[in-house]
């Protein structure tokens with residue numbers, strides 16, 4: 001008899017979902033959750049198989065479950081971001097076209113070129129707290145860094161950044177999926193419409209006068225005679241904003257917490273900063289910002305002998321795959337020299353994270369600079385508060401002293 005249920009909404013499980021993942025992997029790796037009206041997958045091999053199988057769609061609107069239908073109703077009121085498919089929620093050939101056009105404006109080379117600027121921003125953020133000997137790592141570093149970077153990439157002037165950040169936060173607050181309170185949804189709806197209007201203005205300006213930014217890149221990215229429609233461009237700009245901010249914040253927040261709780265690994269990294277890139281990969285594996293992603297079965301099929309019907313949702317728990325002992329030795333240990341480390345914190349298959357090079361650059365620079373400039377960091381709480389949702393895992397605050 002199976003007793004384990006997937007319920008990430010219980011506070012203790014929200015704070016630490018990993019023991020629940022162990023039980024599901026062992027007892028019921030293809031688990032039907034009546035609560036979520038979805039199949040919950042927790043094993044690495046099953047999840048990679050689904051994410052790379054074209055019989056599953058990323059277009060959640062096709063899901064025959066209560067939450068997807070509610071989300072659809074809400075999305076329709078969200079302006080272009082709600083009514084237009086983005087690459088994140090589309091299948092080929094639409095996905096191929098949207099992703100290719102954006103990748104052009106978003107190349108790894110472009111990201112490499114941003115490193116000096118990211119360094120400067122990190123240094124400025126740390127300068128502001130240096131003399132006090134303490135900081136809230138989330139408020140003072142992890143939160144502002146990705147917003148400033150993406151705002152600059154999109155060409156948002158510094159004086160408009162605060163307003164831009166508010167819109168972005170209010171929209172991101174709904175990313176938790178089902179169970180978002182109505183007042184949060186209402187604020188997000190207003191913000192999505194205002195942000196779309198704002199971007200419309202930016203796009204019009206860049207059409208008249210191109211600049212060195214992503215919006216101009218999107219306008220210029222013309223391929224095989226196809227261009228992005230205005231709605232697609234708006235939805236893409238908004239996707240980059242919501243997909244990249246809280247996730248990167250949580251890489252820096254969850255990663256710092258993991259290092260502070262594993263002082264031997266912290267010391268090792270301080271002694272040998274050349275381990276920074278490998279450490280970032282391990283931190284992504286160990287406590288990743290995105291705990292899961294959903295797909296919709298487009299035909300009747302079986303996963304490990306369990307019957308999946310057309311239209312049913314399959315939720316892939318990336319955070320569990322990354323702790324699967326069938327894939328990783330001593331998966332619950334943080335080992336910044338882990339080799340090989342084929343984690344799927346950025347997903348897998350055609351939707352694997354487009355922003356991964358940028359997230360990696362920001363994470364590497366943030367950790368390297370923090371540990372170099374504040375060599376003796378200490379956790380100022382035994383009980384850090386988790387915010388986020390069952391999809392996005394992150395801390396509300398992380399007080400440290402140095």
Ligand code: HEM
Nearest residue numbers: 087088243244247248251290293346347351353354355359
């Ligand atoms: C550590 C930080 C990040 C993590 C852990 C992360 C994680 C992910 C994951 C798991 C997916 C796949 C979702 C799925 O398969 O349904 C994804 C997709 C995506 N991410 Fe990220 N992400 C991060 C940062 C960023 C940044 C900085 C950007 C851009 C500024 C970004 C843009 C995107 C986009 C556009 C997609 C959709 C790609 C597609 O559908 O083809 N992400 N991300």
